[in-house]
Amino acid sequence: MEHCLLSKLKAQPLWVLALFSVGSFSLLRFFLAFLNWVYVNFLRPGKNLKKYGSWALVTGPTDGIGKGFAFQLARKGLNLVLVGRNSEKLKDVSDSICAKYAKTQIKTVVVDFSGDLDDGVSRIREAIEGLDVGILINNVGVSYPYARYFHELDEELLKNLIKVNVEATTKVTQAVLGGMLKRKKGAIVNIGSGAAIVIPSDPLYAVYAATKAYIDQFSRCLYVEYKNSGIDVQCQVPLYVATKMASIRRSSFFVPSAEGYAQAALRWIGYEPRCTPYWPHTLLWALANSLPESIVDSWRLGFSLNIRKRGQLKDSSKKE
Numbered sequence: 001m002e003h004c005l006l007s008k009l010k011a012q013p014l015w016v017l018a019l020f021s022v023g024s025f026s027l028l029r030f031f032l033a034f035l036n037w038v039y040v041n042f043l044r045p046g047k048n049l050k051k052y053g054s055w056a057l058v059t060g061p062t063d064g065i066g067k068g069f070a071f072q073l074a075r076k077g078l079n080l081v082l083v084g085r086n087s088e089k090l091k092d093v094s095d096s097i098c099a100k101y102a103k104t105q106i107k108t109v110v111v112d113f114s115g116d117l118d119d120g121v122s123r124i125r126e127a128i129e130g131l132d133v134g135i136l137i138n139n140v141g142v143s144y145p146y147a148r149y150f151h152e153l154d155e156e157l158l159k160n161l162i163k164v165n166v167e168a169t170t171k172v173t174q175a176v177l178g179g180m181l182k183r184k185k186g187a188i189v190n191i192g193s194g195a196a197i198v199i200p201s202d203p204l205y206a207v208y209a210a211t212k213a214y215i216d217q218f219s220r221c222l223y224v225e226y227k228n229s230g231i232d233v234q235c236q237v238p239l240y241v242a243t244k245m246a247s248i249r250r251s252s253f254f255v256p257s258a259e260g261y262a263q264a265a266l267r268w269i270g271y272e273p274r275c276t277p278y279w280p281h282t283l284l285w286a287l288a289n290s291l292p293e294s295i296v297d298s299w300r301l302g303f304s305l306n307i308r309k310r311g312q313l314k315d316s317s318k319k320e
């Protein structure tokens with residue numbers, strides 16, 4: 001049979017052979033990519049996170065994804081430095097974590113990242129002095145209350161988006177990195193967004209998406225800068241997760257709960273510099289990549305315009 005196939009191939013003109021080779025090569029590439037997808041999503045074990053150090057620092061741990069991370073890290077036996085803006089919520093989260101994982105040591109630092117950032121960061125530096133913080137989860141982030149055109153953004157929102165999403169992540173990373181460099185180990189996870197990486201544009205969320213594009217490039221550069229110093233930098237790219245930011249209450253197959261996302265996220269720490277840890281999100285990413293950009297752009301614009309309309313209706317009913 002093999003012989004028959006070979007002799008049939010030999011009898012073909014050159015262009016058929018060329019097409020056949022290109023086709024076989026593409027099939028092989030697709031097959032290998034599929035095998036790799038199955039391995040990294042379902043078979044590859046997560047790293048032993050305690051090897052990075054016994055403490056993890058999480059920003060924005062009082063709700064959503066950050067809270068999910070805090071619980072999952074405690075489950076893995078890490079002690080926590082929780083940095084949030086609301087002392088009562090920080091206490092609530094700490095108490096619930098301690099009730100579930102009694103051995104976890106927790107330090108809390110109150111910082112409003114939209115306020116005096118330098119003062120906040122110096123309090124973080126003081127709190128982590130002498131602790132071997134091996135993992136940093138730069139999770140804190142803000143978005144628009146609802147979709148709006150760029151010219152409609154008020155000063156306050158514009159300032160907060162850049163301060164919380166860009167400046168806070170940058171400065172907290174600097175505060176924690178020094179200790180990691182001394183110990184020659186650490187993992188930094190920066191939470192990006194599909195808004196900047198999966199879809200070609202996020203109309204009516206332009207500044208949010210742009211801040212997340214910063215996170216993506218910042219992470220990639222640090223990954224290369226520090227990979228030989230024992231520090232693994234990663235940008236995680238969630239698509240929708242059921243949190244208050246996304247205004248989605250119930251989880252579903254394509255929209256994990258914050259806990260579900262964080263559970264998947266921990267398994268990826270220390271591997272690829274950019275990933276989307278919740279596997280159904282990878283299917284959506286592949287779909288977005290396979291469609292012409294103009295189609296995704298128009299779908300997204302329609303989607304955002306709908307959110308804007310609903311947001312404006314809510315605003316006007318509040319005023320009445």
Ligand SMILES: NC(=O)c1ccc[n+]([C@@H]2O[C@H](COP(=O)([O-])OP(=O)(O)OC[C@H]3O[C@@H](n4cnc5c(N)ncnc54)[C@H](OP(=O)(O)O)[C@@H]3O)[C@@H](O)[C@H]2O)c1
Nearest residue numbers: 060062063064065085112113114141240241243244245246
């Ligand atoms: N949810 C999604 O679909 C989605 C998708 C892609 C990327 N992301 C990214 O994932 C990260 C977490 O989002 P999330 O959905 O979990 O948001 P979330 O539910 O709104 O939680 C945000 C957390 O950040 C804290 N926070 C907000 N502003 C702060 C400030 N000025 N100072 C200190 N803490 C502040 C919040 O504190 P309070 O509890 O006091 O409000 C809360 O703990 C963000 O970086 C976001 O961009 C989310």
